[in-house]
Amino acid sequence: xxxxxxxxxxxxxxxxxxxxxxxxxxxxxxxxxxxxxxxxxxxxxxxxxxxxxxxxxxxxxxxxxxxxxxxxxxxxxxxxxxxxxxxxxxxxxxxxxxxxxxxxxxxxxxxxxxxx
Amino acid sequence: xxxxxxxxxxxxxxxxxxxxxxxxxxxxxxxxxxxxxxxxxxxxxxxxxxxxxxxxxxxxxxxxxxxxxxxxxxxxxxxxxxxxxxxxxxxxxxxxxxxxxxxxxxxxxxxxxxx
Numbered sequence: 632x633x634x635x636x637x638x639x640x641x642x643x644x645x646x647x648x649x650x651x652x653x654x655x656x657x658x659x660x661x662x663x664x665x666x667x668x669x670x671x672x673x674x675x676x677x678x679x680x681x682x683x684x685x686x687x688x689x690x691x692x693x694x695x696x697x698x699x700x701x702x703x704x705x706x707x708x709x710x711x712x713x714x715x716x717x718x719x720x721x722x723x724x725x726x727x728x729x730x731x732x733x734x735x736x737x738x739x740x741x742x743x744x745x746x747x
Numbered sequence: 748x749x750x751x752x753x754x755x756x757x758x759x760x761x762x763x764x765x766x767x768x769x770x771x772x773x774x775x776x777x778x779x780x781x782x783x784x785x786x787x788x789x790x791x792x793x794x795x796x797x798x799x800x801x802x803x804x805x806x807x808x809x810x811x812x813x814x815x816x817x818x819x820x821x822x823x824x825x826x827x828x829x830x831x832x833x834x835x836x837x838x839x840x841x842x843x844x845x846x847x848x849x850x851x852x853x854x855x856x857x858x859x860x861x862x
Contacts, residue, residue, distance in 0.1 A: 664848050666850060668853075674836065674855065674856050674858075675853060675854075675855050675856065676838065676840075676853040677853075678850045678851070678852065681848065681850050683848060722790065726848065733778055733795075733797075733842060733844070733845055733846055733849055733851075734792060734795060734802075734803060735780075735792065735851060737789065737790045739789045740789060740790075
């Protein structure tokens with residue numbers, strides 16, 4: 632079965648603090664893809680990153696970084712020097728097994744509030 | 748290039764009425780997804796299409812819900828009759844291919860309120 636768990640429901644940090652959002656996934660497949668999406672207060676979901684199961688290299692994009700560890704089935708997201716504009720709900724997602732096409736399995740989301 | 752377009756953005760209707768939500772995917776995209784988002788249940792996949800063909804509709808809650816994709820540039824999600832518990836934000840998303848690696852691009856959503 633495919634499953635994504637985001638245990639942190641809500642997080643509050645003070646501006647300029649670093650924050651890590653956790654994502655743990657379950658899958659029996661050897662080939663899979665993981666995604667992070669951001670949902671700001673305006674409501675739309677914005678794609679942030681995709682990672683395939685064969686690439687465990689960490690990725691950094693500006694203040695954002697992602698730590699993919701297959702050994703712990705985790706794909707954590709860190710925001711460095713957080714800003715008020717980072718306040719949003721963040722979703723982690725797992726793509727379906729090849730025989731289920733491109734269905735996504737979303738976590739329940741982590742609501743991040745950055746306090747000025 | 749325009750993103751995924753959804754209409755209407757807001758819909759308020761009375762219980763028992765028919766509601767039709769519309770989606771225009773990104774041009775050239777081959778997969779389309781309908782999601783529902785509520786506080787209680789989060790993001791739920793209702794149905795998705797690959798090349799206009801419904802692939803998995805197991806997320807459709809009841810027979811009151813139906814979805815169609817008559818062509819590559821248009822899809823509808825219909826609720827008939829609507830009930831207060833259908834109140835939610837309904838998102839449409841599209842992706843370029845039909846592969847698990849393809850990220851999904853979401854529309855702005857339709858906020859449905861059934862009174």
